[in-house]
Amino acid sequence: MNILYFTETERGINRWREEFAKVDPSLTIYGLDEAYDPASIDVVLAWKPPQGIFPSLTNLKLTQSLGMGVDHIIKCPDLNKSVPIARIIDTDMSVQMSEYSLYGVLSAFRKFRQYASFQSALEWSPQSRHFHEDFAIGILGLGELGGAVAASLLQNGFTNLRGWARSEKSIPGIQSFAGNDALYDFAKGLDVLICLLPLTKETTDILNINLFAQLNTGAFLINPARGEHLVEADLLTALESGQISGALLDVFREEPLPKSHPFWKESRIEITPHIAAATNPRTASEQVFENIQRIKQNQAALNLIDLEKEY
Ligand code: NAP
Ligand code: GLV
Numbered sequence: 001m002n003i004l005y006f007t008e009t010e011r012g013i014n015r016w017r018e019e020f021a022k023v024d025p026s027l028t029i030y031g032l033d034e035a036y037d038p039a040s041i042d043v044v045l046a047w048k049p050p051q052g053i054f055p056s057l058t059n060l061k062l063t064q065s066l067g068m069g070v071d072h073i074i075k076c077p078d079l080n081k082s083v084p085i086a087r088i089i090d091t092d093m094s095v096q097m098s099e100y101s102l103y104g105v106l107s108a109f110r111k112f113r114q115y116a117s118f119q120s121a122l123e124w125s126p127q128s129r130h131f132h133e134d135f136a137i138g139i140l141g142l143g144e145l146g147g148a149v150a151a152s153l154l155q156n157g158f159t160n161l162r163g164w165a166r167s168e169k170s171i172p173g174i175q176s177f178a179g180n181d182a183l184y185d186f187a188k189g190l191d192v193l194i195c196l197l198p199l200t201k202e203t204t205d206i207l208n209i210n211l212f213a214q215l216n217t218g219a220f221l222i223n224p225a226r227g228e229h230l231v232e233a234d235l236l237t238a239l240e241s242g243q244i245s246g247a248l249l250d251v252f253r254e255e256p257l258p259k260s261h262p263f264w265k266e267s268r269i270e271i272t273p274h275i276a277a278a279t280n281p282r283t284a285s286e287q288v289f290e291n292i293q294r295i296k297q298n299q300a301a302l303n304l305i306d307l308e309k310e311y
Contacts, residue, residue: 020287108220198311224276
């Protein structure tokens with residue numbers, strides 16, 4: 001089996017090589033810069049695959065995403081759509097995302113960002129508290145990550161939880177909303193909105209001024225999904241009006257976030273550099289290796305996505 005590390009930079013390739021060498025030292029992973037025969041490549045390990053190479057991989061059998069999301073593959077203009085696409089589903093990433101979301105929820109619930117601004121002004125100013133049962137938290141997307149985040153918030157005492165997905169869910173402790181018609185009912189009166197949707201044609205720009213208007217005044221936004229979910233100018237407008245009091249953002253329309261971007265200087269926005277749930281080759285390599293074995297045996301890979309749905 002010949003594997004191509006099909007990513008915008010070679011960053012991380014040695015970690016994958018190390019992990020695969022533990023189970024099958026004969027497995028070769030080529031970097032894009034190395035000499036390889038395109039027709040011999042069976043599987044690509046893809047992250048933001050650059051244009052111009054898919055058409056040359058004439059015997060490709062699997063496009064394996066190196067992340068949980070696949071939008072970075074689907075947007076490749078010359079993607080070979082007849083080849084199945086698999087993604088990573090890893091408990092380690094669900095745990096990371098749960099930690100990230102809990103951090104954001106706690107900073108809103110305990111008003112830590114507000115106290116940080118009081119500290120800069122040398123102000124001693126105790127505020128009224130929130131109560132778990134009144135503090136409404138909504139999660140857009142109740143898949144692998146949204147489901148894990150909901151479970152961890154419940155475990156941490158947040159009992160006023162809602163989730164929105166395409167299909168109805170019955171998860172104990174979570175009020176389920178399904179489909180576009182239910183979006184504003186889901187959002188009405190939320191204190192925290194967390195986006196954990198995949199990026200698709202339908203979910204692009206979903207975090208916009210009309211959705212923000214449904215939330216409680218002063219609500220908090222957490223977006224660790226994709227930058228294109230958020231209409232950035234609408235967030236600045238909502239912060240200005242006070243409709244949104246703060247945001248924790250991990251992903252941006254342009255990454256790295258350009259130094260001239262207004263978000264950097266907005267003290268109500270906390271920025272992290274797309275690290276909410278990083279792929280861990282130590283835990284994820286087992287399933288990727290298993291997919292390679294499956295392809296070798298002409299079996300379907302695990303964790304395939306539906307190209308029609310885009311996730
Ligand atoms: P997933 O398991 O595929 O779940 C997606 C959820 O979104 C499902 O509940 C799905 O509804 C719902 N959904 C999709 N399209 C919808 C629509 N049009 N309307 C309503 N609901 C819709 O995805 P996941 O593994 O949880 O990952 C979510 C995203 O997180 C990834 O795609 C990626 O972009 C992002 N991510 C970010 C990081 C980071 O470090 N920042 C790390 C990993 C992943 P159904 O259940 O009804 O299908
Ligand atoms: C990260 O953003 C991922 O999709 O895994």
